[in-house]
Amino acid sequence: MKIIDLHIIKKYLGTFAFMLGLLTLIVLIIDVQAKAPRIESNGFSVTEFLIEFYPYWIVNLIITFMSILVFISVIFFTSRMANNTEIVAIISSGASFHRFARPYLITSTFIAGVALLLNHFVLPRANVKKNELEPYTYSAKSREEYIGNVEVAAQLSKTEYIFIKSYNQKERRGSGFMYQKFDKNRKLTYQIIANEFNWDDKKQHFVLNNYLEKTVRTNDTEKLGNGDVMTKAFGHPPEELFPGVLLGQNKTTPELISFIDREKEKGNANLGNYLNELHQRTSMPVSVIILTFLGLSLASQKKRGGLGANLAIGISLAFLFVFSFEALKVVSKNQTIPPLLAMWLPNLVFGPVALYLYFKRANQ
Structure with missing residues (x-):
């Protein structure tokens, strides 16, 4: 046999x-x-x-x-x-x-x-x-969805959000940047608005150009600031912060599980x-x-x-x-x-x- x-x-x-x-x-x-x-x-x-x-x-x-x-x-x-x-x-x-x-x-x-x-x-x-x-x-139309300019709305944590009017996925730069942070009562405590921004891959942070910064104090007064250049790191590169459809395909299973767990901690339900x-x-x-x-x-x-x-x-x-x-x-x-x-x-x-x-x- x-x-x-x-x-x-x-x-x-x-x-x-x-x-x-x-x-x-x-x-x-x-x-x-x-x-x-x-x-x-x-x-x-x-x-x-x-x-x-x-x-x-x-x-x-x-x-x-x-x-x-x-x-x-x-x-x-x-x-x-x-x-x-x-x-x-x-x-x-x-x-x-x-x-x-x-x-x-x-x-x-x-x-x-x-x-x-x-x-x-x-x-x-x-x-x-x-x-x-x-x-x-x-x-050309389909290609734009993957490497072209897109509008972004990303949740960094349960209290932090980023909104981008136009983000170029290939060049990792864009315009119309806004970062907002809220307290546990959903009240705005901090905000940054920038005309343009780009990702510095070498230094692993965002470079914000022509920015306006606002801090809301506990007594509801506001502190305003502005400048030409600000650097800001959010803990992860753009691919992780603004994940695309193909991101899951690019990760080994241990990496994918870690990414899913991290997104759940942020409160992201679109997984x-x-x-x-x-x-x-x-x-x-x-x-x-x-x-x-x-x-x-x-x-x-x-x-x-x-x-x-x-x-x-x-x-x-x-x-x-x-x-x-x-x-x-x-x-x-x-x-x-x-x-x-x-x-x-x-x-x-x-x-x-x-x-x-x-x-x-x-x-x-």
Whole structure:
């Protein structure tokens, strides 16, 4: 039976590697052709992007579609084994269906373990490189949302706020800066207004130009001050103070957890994107095991229509699985559904289905 185990593991990994390589090649060619005009219009060459962007983009692609590729791979090679009566021969030799499924469990657990490691520690480092250049593959309007001028309203703590009329995310400078601090009764105690500001990366502080400072004393009198230049540090760089949508992707899991905890201490309740990112890093690898057994249950019995019918079913279920994840991300972004539940819901639905079909197939 060990020979058969190695045979199945080899088929599993071989088919998965082939599917992975084929998808990567096809998607890479299509993506480069589609984005080349935008890349070149932004002053870059396609060659630069092939070296400095696409290797990290491919890592993201592999992780995103890993569970789906596993599912289709299992259906593909298991259907071929069923059509060639290999599975009938194995079961007829005295092995139970549970014993036949053991190499599927071993291989899927191995892939899930690798995916967990990549998701929590490797992918965020790749995303840092990917996200630096990815805005230059977008349209001008979309690119502006990531590296252009935006309006900012940030909560630094339960009593401190920053408002910026126009902030350039790439250059880390802007205009219309206002910092306010309140007491526990929500009464303004301190305020700074500056016409312009910029972040000094070397000295790790903000430089405020043409500022007006106001301090409200306990007797409600005000002390006013102004000047040309003031330096002010708020404890973190702009990326942390004014976090964007992509910030969560760039942090390893320990860093992301620390960031979420810090934002909760500030009183920031708008953490749906970051919580989705955190919980998805574990739920997606677990789906590899679930979809492996779902694919095994669907494809291990020879049926009318053969490989084509099984692949059609597999691709349909894969599309449903991916669509449900993306739809739940949108719903949980504003925490209509708790992000933890949203990112685990597909597994909670597909898991019992896979378990039911597996035992049904095992008892036939």
